[in-house]
Amino acid sequence: MSFEKHTVETFAKKHDITRQSAINKLSKLKKQGKAIVSGGGKQKRIYTISNKPIPKENGFYALVNKHSPEKLTPKFTHQVNKNYTIEHAIIDGIKIGDVRTLNATKHLFNQIKNWKRLFDLAKENNIKKEVYDLYSQAKKEMKVKKIPEKYDKHKRSKSTI
Amino acid sequence: MINTKDQKALFELIAKYLQKNITCIAIGGTAMMFSNYKAATKDIDLVFKNEEDTKEFVKAIKKLGYEQRSLKGVYDEKRQKAKSKPQMYTRGQERFDLFTKNVFGYELDFSQENIMQRNDFIEKQQLIIHILPPEDLVLLKAITNRPADFEDINTILKYEKIDWKNIVKKAIRQKQNNPWILHDLEKTLQELKKQHFIKQEILELIYNQ
Structure with missing residues (x-):
């Protein structure tokens, strides 16, 4: 499985879209299970994006x-x-x-x-x-x-x- | 056909009927579903370490109403006559293809180092299902060569960058156990070349054997 890691800004730049559009797209990818987010709060949010649903680890x-x-x-x-x-x-x-x-x-x-x-x-x-x-x-x-x-x-x- | 949710529920149910812990490797459509390459499959392909584990699993699925059927209509004559052919069990829609130790002579590595994913179904006993890396899934699809296998290989290629050299080297290492493995792999690669970029040097590795 290939992963890409992005912040909102790098994702927007890569897809040549606005910051708000990037946020919307990342939100949709999260709902599809194709993106997971780490960080937040004081830390910068980093999105790990896959081209297919990422299996949930619970083991x-x-x-x-x-x-x-x-x-x-x-x-x-x-x-x-x-x-x-x-x-x-x-x-x-x-x-x-x-x-x-x-x-x-x-x-x-x-x-x-x-x-x-x-x-x-x-x-x-x-x-x-x-x-x-x-x-x-x-x-x-x-x-x-x-x-x-x-x-x-x-x-x-x-x-x- | 069986979808991902039903497949998981089925494995949980089977774990309740097992009399001992079993570890096996899922290949084919089942492995693709665990890896999220696809959402449904016709057949559940599993490989067990030994005859004892296979028998124990068969006992459990028989309690659920699965009955053995012939390989005719699913595998070609060459595979129907092979020593390490699978046992097939069905209850209507979905089907189990159960291999022991190897898949038509291709020996699988059950060690922890080789697995990409592990799925545990813990009930009265433990059913542990390992998933191998995509290169192994592609190679095994080329070996089993059922009607939908080529389509499945294409599906994997949509998501993964495959190390073709690794696949060919694995096949070469096993050619003594399975004399037609290189022939089947070469045939599959020639077909795939029509849709994907595969360097000629990969095929040369096979021709030089």
């Missing part, structure tokens, strides 16, 4: 970039149905696996709502150890939700002594 990268100060550039467009959760995103982050992605994924441990779901998914994907390792690293570096005793393997292994 892993949208979730991570919402919660992590370390932002990621998507390696792929990720679209999900309504049931994609923080726990799914942690699993996906571990499976993508590069350093930047893992660092950003750590921040999701402060947003967990369902530890059972996380560890069930980890078991299904055979990455329980990786989840524990990432959690341990995250705990040292940032604020994270406290892991319930039931799932805390350190407390569980001590209690068997």
Whole structure:
């Protein structure tokens, strides 16, 4: 997919139209899903324009970039149905696996709502150890939700002594 | 025909009937719809990693009333007799063409690095559908060579600048698995040359094999 980035002024200049016409045209493109806008307020509005509707991202990268100060550039467009959760995103982050992605994924441990779901998914994907390792690293570096005793393997292994 | 909204609803429904998580690659019209190149398709083309995943998906769509049908009338004789031909399932209007591992000998790369888009349908289980870059979609359309495939290639070319060299190199790498891949690609390129600018050096790459 090819994208063009424009401000209102550069768009007007390119199409040889007035500023108001450019605003109107960009508004129509937004309604068609062919333009997305970023910035606004103190920042200059930048329009990303495509020649076909831009798929809406609501998956892993949208979730991570919402919660992590370390932002990621998507390696792929990720679209999900309504049931994609923080726990799914942690699993996906571990499976993508590069350093930047893992660092950003750590921040999701402060947003967990369902530890059972996380560890069930980890078991299904055979990455329980990786989840524990990432959690341990995250705990040292940032604020994270406290892991319930039931799932805390350190407390569980001590209690068997 | 099935449109984008109905296709998504169908995949959500199938995810409810799966007994395990499945990852597959969408090609053809389905991939074009996910990529917003078009709004409807006659057939849903999916490629699975292994036989087990294909069987699991078939079990789920059979529960929805899909029945197997023959490839006659859709694929030519050469493709009907090919080892890696698809299984076809239909329930009237739309149709599933289900491939396993490869598409008429053309092996697909299931690794994360190769995907352009990923669509997750999470219900009881997870149905993950990967979409490949446009070059792969064009090459696969040249291989499947169904009546509407050439029109679809033209549609992709309206939106994308295609790296033809990349396509030819991919085809050359796979010619041992699929002896007619270069012939089919050359035929498609000759037709496309009538409407689009494709350098002769691209065709020379094929002729020099």
